Amino acid sequence: xxxxxxxxxxxxxxxxxxxxxxxxxxxxxxxxxxxxxxxxxxxxxxxxxxxxxxxxxxxxxxxxxxxxxxxxxxxxxxxxxxxxxxxxxxxxxxxxxxxxxxxxxxxxxxxxxxxxxxxxxxxxxxxxxxxxxxxxxxxxxxxxxxxxxxxxxxxxxxxxxxxxxxxxxxxxxxxxxxxxxxxxxxxxxxxxxxxxxxxxxxxxxxxxxxxxxxxxxxx
Amino acid sequence: xxxxxxxxxxxxxxxxxxxxxxxxxxxxxxxxxxxxxxxxxxxxxxxxxxxxxxxxxxxxxxxxxxxxxxxxxxxxxxxxxxxxxxxxxxxxxxxxxxxxxxxxxxxxxxxxxxxxxxxxxxxxxxxxxxxxxxxxxxxxxxxxxxxxxxxxxxxxxxxxxxxxxxxxxxxxxxxxxxxxxxxxxxxxxxxxxxxxxxxxxxxxxxxxxxxxxxxxxxxxxxxxxxxxxxxxxxxxxxxxxxxxxxxxxxxxxxxxxxxxxxxxxxxxxxxxxxxxxxxxxxxxxxxxxxxxxxxxxxxxxxxxxxxxxxxxxxxxxxxxxxxxxxxxx
Numbered sequence: 125x126x127x128x129x130x131x132x133x134x135x136x137x138x139x140x141x142x143x144x145x146x147x148x149x150x151x152x153x154x155x156x157x158x159x160x161x162x163x164x165x166x167x168x169x170x171x172x173x174x175x176x177x178x179x180x181x182x183x184x185x186x187x188x189x190x191x192x193x194x195x196x197x198x199x200x201x202x203x204x205x206x207x208x209x210x211x212x213x214x215x216x217x218x219x220x221x222x223x224x225x226x227x228x229x230x231x232x233x234x235x236x237x238x239x240x241x242x243x244x245x246x247x248x249x250x251x252x253x254x255x256x257x258x259x260x261x262x263x264x265x266x267x268x269x270x271x272x273x274x275x276x277x278x279x280x281x282x283x284x285x286x287x288x289x290x291x292x293x294x295x296x297x298x299x300x301x302x303x304x305x306x307x308x309x310x311x312x313x314x315x316x317x318x319x320x321x322x323x324x325x326x327x328x329x330x331x332x333x334x335x336x337x338x339x340x341x342x343x
Numbered sequence: 344x345x346x347x348x349x350x351x352x353x354x355x356x357x358x359x360x361x362x363x364x365x366x367x368x369x370x371x372x373x374x375x376x377x378x379x380x381x382x383x384x385x386x387x388x389x390x391x392x393x394x395x396x397x398x399x400x401x402x403x404x405x406x407x408x409x410x411x412x413x414x415x416x417x418x419x420x421x422x423x424x425x426x427x428x429x430x431x432x433x434x435x436x437x438x439x440x441x442x443x444x445x446x447x448x449x450x451x452x453x454x455x456x457x458x459x460x461x462x463x464x465x466x467x468x469x470x471x472x473x474x475x476x477x478x479x480x481x482x483x484x485x486x487x488x489x490x491x492x493x494x495x496x497x498x499x500x501x502x503x504x505x506x507x508x509x510x511x512x513x514x515x516x517x518x519x520x521x522x523x524x525x526x527x528x529x530x531x532x533x534x535x536x537x538x539x540x541x542x543x544x545x546x547x548x549x550x551x552x553x554x555x556x557x558x559x560x561x562x563x564x565x566x567x568x569x570x571x572x573x574x575x576x577x578x579x580x581x582x583x584x585x586x587x588x589x590x591x592x593x594x595x596x597x598x599x600x601x602x603x604x605x606x607x608x609x610x611x612x613x614x615x616x617x618x619x620x621x622x623x624x625x626x627x628x629x630x631x632x633x634x635x636x637x638x639x640x641x642x643x644x645x646x647x648x649x650x651x652x653x654x655x656x657x658x659x660x661x662x663x664x665x666x667x668x669x670x671x672x
Contacts, residue, residue, distance in 0.1 A: 175567070195572070203569040213564050217375035230570035235370060274568065
């Protein structure tokens with residue numbers, strides 16, 4: 125589904141942050157992306173999300189060469205990728221329901237056509253009661269689940285989550301992990317960027333470790 | 344589906360009620376309605392529109408007054424006959440008046456009679472003056488059809504050979520000076536208006552960009568959830584068009600109110616010395632339809648300008664969103 129071949133990235137004239145990265149994310153796969161803080165996990169996720177272009181190497185996403193994807197094509201491809209940001213990025217003037225429905229709303233869909241789906245999904249992530257609450261009132265864990273629900277509402281083929289358990293206590297982290305596993309079982313490929321070793325030990329999944337700009341993969 | 348859903352199974356009833364409520368409630372706008380920067384933007388736009396409209400009104404007032412001055416002066420010309428030896432003044436006045444009156448474009452030629460001439464000289468020479476004892480020049484006032492003025496050169500050529508002591512003054516010097524002054528005033532007014540409009544444009548542009556700066560995170564989120572650039576630009580354009588129009592309409596309405604108050608004051612004080620003085624200088628305080636049309640036009644232009652600025656800001660933001668440095672991670 126996504127393929128990197130000798131990908132390198134540098135900002136401006138600075139040193140290379142990522143060097144010779146080669147990886148493949150197959151459909152329905154589950155993997156962790158780990159490494160120390162500042163190793164470039166977020167940058168690698170941004171490359172996966174097409175929010176950055178590599179300075180060298182080849183990235184193929186859904187069978188398309190990244191360097192040939194036009195600006196107008198990007199939004200359509202992005203809808204096939206769900207992203208959970210480390211800082212959630214929920215819009216504070218919108219309720220949980222409205223935040224989760226946002227990806228559908230920006231596609232111009234009528235509210236009546238997605239109301240049930242959004243409500244069901246919010247219940248599934250355990251936010252049925254907090255549907256009409258504004259983000260400032262939500263706890264860290266609730267915000268995290270709202271961000272996950274927003275990433276899932278379009279039933280993406282791949283979910284990228286940046287430190288999804290960084291702001292929650294261990295029991296909730298386990299529940300969120302089970303949510304991701306369940307999602308994976310339903311057919312979505314999952315990439316979780318984390319430096320939480322405890323979390324990784326709970327699942328027998330592929331691990332991609334970033335260190336010094338290079339990536340080591342442990343299947 | 345998972346234990347998470349089981350956890351909240353009991354919420355189903357509450358969820359249903361909430362869904363019904365949801366159906367009745369309008370979705371929050373994608374761009375938040377107002378924040379402090381947004382309110383400041385409305386205020387700045389209102390103030391700048393108000394000042395621009397006042398300047399525009401003042402310029403139309405000065406322009407109308409200037410054209411009134413010009414026309415009033417050019418409505419009349421004067422023939423002056425100086426007394427010389429052997430000249431029968433009354434006959435000369437009648438002859439000159441007749442010659443002038445025959446010219447096309449002359450409505451009438453009126454001789455300023457002895458009494459009127461004496462009254463004219465009274466401030467300098469006192470009353471009880473016998474005009475015939477003094478070598479006082481006499482005047483004929485020629486009233487002109489403004490739309491079809493006579494040929495003054497031909498008139499002068501017709502009068503001078505017959506009456507060498509007669510001089511035709513078509514007030515050209517005065518008119519030229521007044522016209523020059525009026526035109527200068529209007530030019531200065533237009534320059535002030537141009538400066539005012541430039542200041543308004545720049546203020547609106549910078550205030551809009553300031554208000555947009557607080558919306559960067561919204562553009563980013565919309566971009567990352569797969570919104571197309573034109574969708575994001577349209578949302579912001581619409582929001583800022585409404586904001587701009589609100590401010591501009593408030594400023595324009597305040598300016599129209601000032602115009603109405605002035606014109607009411609001027610009509611209420613009509614025939615009082617103060618009002619006569621003001622009318623003599625500025626004409627009527629009434630702003631013509633051009634003034635009101637200008638206010639409407641300004642409100643529309645400022646609204647469009649605000650929308651265009653937000654559009655450009657969104658497009659610029661989106662074009663460099665993908666090359667910005669990320670947080671280390």
